[in-house]
Amino acid sequence: MSIKAHDQHGDGLVLEYREDVQSVLDANARERAESGRFDRKSEFRRTMRVPVIVFLKIREEYGWDYMNPEHWPMVSKLLKSPEYKKFRTVEGRI
Numbered sequence: 001m002s003i004k005a006h007d008q009h010g011d012g013l014v015l016e017y018r019e020d021v022q023s024v025l026d027a028n029a030r031e032r033a034e035s036g037r038f039d040r041k042s043e044f045r046r047t048m049r050v051p052v053i054v055f056l057k058i059r060e061e062y063g064w065d066y067m068n069p070e071h072w073p074m075v076s077k078l079l080k081s082p083e084y085k086k087f088r089t090v091e092g093r094i
Contacts, residue, residue: 019053024087031089048079050087 028049035045055066058078064071078084 017053017056019051021051021053024049024051028087028089032091035090046089048084048087049089050079050084054079054084054087 031046031049055075058075059065062074062078064074064078066072066075079087
């Protein structure tokens with residue numbers, strides 16, 4: 001991940017975060033293909049791999065800080081939504 005700071009016309013500091021998530025998406029796709037469906041009753045395994053930039057995006061868009069235990073239920077629910085399905089490492093509902 002890279003962070004770039006710059007001053008826009010003397011109005012203040014602007015931070016820009018960038019991260020290439022393609023390697024994470026590829027690894028997740030491989031793991032989904034190898035693992036098959038997830039059975040919550042009898043298995044224990046990684047269900048998601050999420051890059052830090054995604055957590056920063058959630059914090060910026062929704063105001064939910066993933067490091068705050070009070071916000072984590074909302075962050076977790078959002079990550080389990082169809083919008084973030086590409087970050088799952090297993091098929092099926094998690």
